[in-house]
């Protein structure tokens with residue numbers, strides 16, 4: 026469950042769904058909020074449109090797809106763009122992304138079923154400032170979340186535990 | 201036990217920068233009774249202050265003032281504002297160096313003679329040689345407690361090393377060991393032994409690894425002869441009508457401009473800031489900058505031929521556990537032109553944490569080709585390549601008058617193009633590095649491009665003749681007798697080895713020379 030779910034906390038999946046204006050494969054989008062279809066997490070959006078936030082989250086996953094990493098970490102990685110200063114640029118960028126999707130005959134980016142088709146669209150804009158801004162931000166936004174590290178097996182700080190001198194610095198057994 | 205010296209005391213030696221060169225020089229002079237004021241742009245960070253977290257530590261220690269880049273090196277594209285990953289702190293980049301401490305091979309002091317003419321390279325022999333440096337290297341190894349020298353045992357190998365060693369042996373490499381490291385390997389020393397924490401690049405919280413910041417600087421201060429002024433950024437070196445330097449202007453902790461008079465000035469701000477300071481000190485008498493009658497200040501910038509090889513296996517390695525640079529293959533360090541290039545390279549294990557791996561494995565890459573590599577982060581092993589790169593006149597540090605730092609001073613632009621020899625050597629090293637891992641069953645290998653430079657050399661190079669370089673065999677500028685350069689920018693050529701042991705040995709030797717010249721009233 027995410028930290029900033031305030032008014033949505035404690036809602037059941039059915040209650041969240043009942044407040045939804047649209048629901049895709051993995052997201053439930055409602056007035057001022059975005060939630061996981063399985064109810065695992067929900068966030069309120071501020072200045073960004075919830076549809077924009079949902080598209081941004083999908084875009085983040087398509088840029089750095091890790092199937093073992095749940096959506097909530099991608100949400101956290103892009104949540105910082107939901108500010109008055111950033112919103113306009115993000116809305117414009119996502120509008121361009123949706124226009125590119127429509128050009129290829131889709132309703133919008135989120136409606137595209139195959140990752141490969143979405144990635145084709147991203148490839149077409151990968152040299153642009155919007156794509157690079159999102160990608161660059163994810164490098165720290167996603168991979169520098171301490172909660173993500175254990176998913177990759179990375180153990181983080183070790184000094185407090187006395188280093189690895191007695192904790193397996195040379196425990197490899199398959200050579 | 202700070203020894204506050206008066207701004208008007210014109211008998212002190214002023215040293216700019218307290219890293220490998222400046223920090224060691226400051227201590228060595230203080231030990232000999234010479235009074236020293238060291239100006240350091242960074243703050244003090246003791247071992248307990250270091251952070252076991254890559255980005256937080258980067259924010260704490262890295263030099264983040266603006267710089268610009270140009271040239272065909274990939275760093276100019278991927279990290280255009282960050283040509284180098286170096287430190288602003290008391291102790292300089294020795295705060296987060298890995299500790300690999302290798303002597304030059306004998307022939308590397310005479311690169312021009314040994315390699316002959318290399319098209320496009322401005323190769324030169326050092327005006328010093330292996331025999332001359334031998335005793336200074338020994339002193340440096342004793343100061344740094346370098347393993348596998350003197351009575352000091354080697355460090356134990358961690359998982360990353362064990363994979364590397366097995367691959368190396370399978371390939372027939374012979375000169376493979378856990379390195380000569382400035383990291384304590386037993387309990388007999390003044391500082392603790394390595395606890396295999398694995399954050400050597402973030403500063404050693406145990407103090408097991410040598411740093412000028414928490415070893416040499418306090419030793420120097422204890423003599424009463426050394427005053428370190430922290431967060432003091434030198435902006436200009438002043439001189440008199442006779443062409444002798446007279447002191448250093450600097451911005452103090454509060455941003456106020458101060459002037460420290462001095463009998464001798466030693467510049468040790470690393471290979472970008474040292475030439476920058478000389479160039480920013482231009483005057484009507486020295487319109488091209490101080491000590492620049494040769495036009496060589498800022499030229500011949502070297503960064504070592506580098507790159508990395510990472511590999512994924514079908515089973516866990518957990519390379520981040522234990523020393524970051526845990527071992528070395530030296531078989532390729534020889535000069536053997538039959539490989540298609542002059543000079544040689546070392547292969548050294550290296551590990552990055554997940555956050556840095558994401559940033560540096562293949563900068564700018566995205567999509568599944570990239571993310572499936574990180575998915576197997578636990579099963580990764582890694583090594584770094586470091587080899588001799590060719591000095592080129594056009595690889596250079598210049599002032600960029602379009603970009604100013606917070607003090608209103610022009611920043612440096614760093615221009616670098618790879619030499620064909622660098623490219624041939626890198627390709628050879630990638631192939632060998634990948635073969636090492638494939639020999640122990642790697643399922644996928646990654647020839648990873650160079651990171652922002654960690655070894656920065658050559659921009660005030662040492663030369664026999666005044667027309668070829670900036671300083672003489674003592675690091676004394678050819679043009680101005682009481683102006684010295686004391687850091688890695690003195691390097692005439694880079695050799696294949698990590699540079700710091702050599703920077704330290706040269707600084708110890710320079711301290712000896714300066715003290716002797718001072719007592720003989722020659723400067």
Ligand SMILES: Cc1cc2nc3c(=O)[nH]c(=O)nc-3n(C[C@H](O)[C@H](O)[C@H](O)COP(=O)(O)OP(=O)(O)OC[C@H]3O[C@@H](n4cnc5c(N)ncnc54)[C@H](O)[C@@H]3O)c2cc1C
Nearest residue numbers: 217219221241292293298299300434469473687688698700
């Ligand atoms: C991640 C990493 C790993 C490394 N590992 C190794 C290794 O294993 N082995 C090895 O041999 N080398 C290694 N190095 C390289 C090594 O750290 C440097 O070669 C060495 O520290 C350079 O010494 P220096 O005296 O030239 O400069 P530095 O040590 O960088 O010191 C320069 C100092 O000058 C200060 N300064 C600059 N300008 C001014 C100014 N205008 N006024 C006041 N102060 C100023 C800076 O703040 C800094 O403290 C590594 C470097 C990095 C980044």
Ligand code: SF4
Nearest residue numbers: 394395397398400404
């Ligand atoms: S691995 Fe050893 S040298 Fe490196 S930080 Fe840890 S204790 Fe220090």
